Amino acid sequence: MGIVGYVGAQMNLAADRLRQGRFVAASFFGGVVLGLVVLGTVAAYVGRVLARWDAAFALGAAVFSVAAGVVALLGPVVRRHLSNPKIPNRGGPWGAFVYGLLFSIATLGSSAGPLMLLLTIAAAVGKPAYGALLSLGFGVGRGAPFLLLGLFAGQLGGWISRIEHARRFVEVVSGVALLAIGVYFARLAWLVR
Amino acid sequence: MNPSDWLHRFAGSVTAHPALAVLVAIAAGLLTTST
Numbered sequence: 001m002g003i004v005g006y007v008g009a010q011m012n013l014a015a016d017r018l019r020q021g022r023f024v025a026a027s028f029f030g031g032v033v034l035g036l037v038v039l040g041t042v043a044a045y046v047g048r049v050l051a052r053w054d055a056a057f058a059l060g061a062a063v064f065s066v067a068a069g070v071v072a073l074l075g076p077v078v079r080r081h082l083s084n085p086k087i088p089n090r091g092g093p094w095g096a097f098v099y100g101l102l103f104s105i106a107t108l109g110s111s112a113g114p115l116m117l118l119l120t121i122a123a124a125v126g127k128p129a130y131g132a133l134l135s136l137g138f139g140v141g142r143g144a145p146f147l148l149l150g151l152f153a154g155q156l157g158g159w160i161s162r163i164e165h166a167r168r169f170v171e172v173v174s175g176v177a178l179l180a181i182g183v184y185f186a187r188l189a190w191l192v193r
Numbered sequence: 194m195n196p197s198d199w200l201h202r203f204a205g206s207v208t209a210h211p212a213l214a215v216l217v218a219i220a221a222g223l224l225t226t227s228t
Contacts, residue, residue: 036222114221130208137215141222170224 025150027093031100032146033139039105039115040122040135047123047131058189062182065120069178072113075171104139113174114138120181 050057071078118138122131208214 114225118218118221125208127208130211133211134214134218137218138222138225141219142225144219144223166224170221174221 022150023093024096025147027097028100028103028150029143029147031097031102032104032143033100033136035101035104036115036135036139036142037132039119040131040133040138041128042131043119043122043135044126044128044131048126048128050123055189058185061120061123062185062189065116065178065182065185068113068116068120069175069182072116072171072175072178075113075168075175100143104142113171113178117174117177117181120178124181 050060115138118134119131122134125131
């Protein structure tokens with residue numbers, strides 16, 4: 001079931017309890033944001049630790065960046081062969097929160113390019129607070145459509161579908177940027193070996 | 194330019210403009226919306 005379907009179903013179930021429906025949407029949003037903030041913070045910590053091993057870090061970052069870039073550029077093919085893992089979802093605010101938390105991790109495949117680019121930047125900068133800030137911004141953007149969908153009782157489904165058309169463009173831009181970062185790190189690994 | 198200088202400059206430019214970086218991150222998240 002698509003995420004619009006999930007949020008919409010929650011809204012229908014809570015049609016007579018609009019306040020709870022909004023709470024469900026806000027809980028899902030909170031879960032998405034928290035999940036991404038954790039990912040961004042961990043990436044920054046990992047970057048800070050690995051940066052001490054100069055050549056190994058650069059080589060690892062090169063391999064990771066190129067792989068993520070290729071996955072992003074081949075997004076439609078990857079999605080055709082590798083669907084996002086199923087997430088058990090339950091009703092209610094707590095279920096929506098957990099669903100949102102897992103959603104941000106389970107949908108890495110469908111948002112690989114931009115998120116991987118963000119995590120790579122967070123790791124390169126190596127400041128956990130900054131990694132958290134960047135991923136908080138990404139999480140707010142990623143979760144905002146679903147929060148609005150909940151707040152406006154499912155009237156924004158068409159608007160979200162239109163935003164989806166821009167996804168491929170962002171994915172390609174992120175993929176190219178990741179490849180460029182990969183080449184940079186490969187050169188760095190060669191120079192500091 | 195030494196590559197490590199490049200990295201430091203890159204990291205410095207990202208951290209020097211946190212508001213811009215966060216705005217770009219929000220836009221990227223918004224445009225990554227998948228249903």
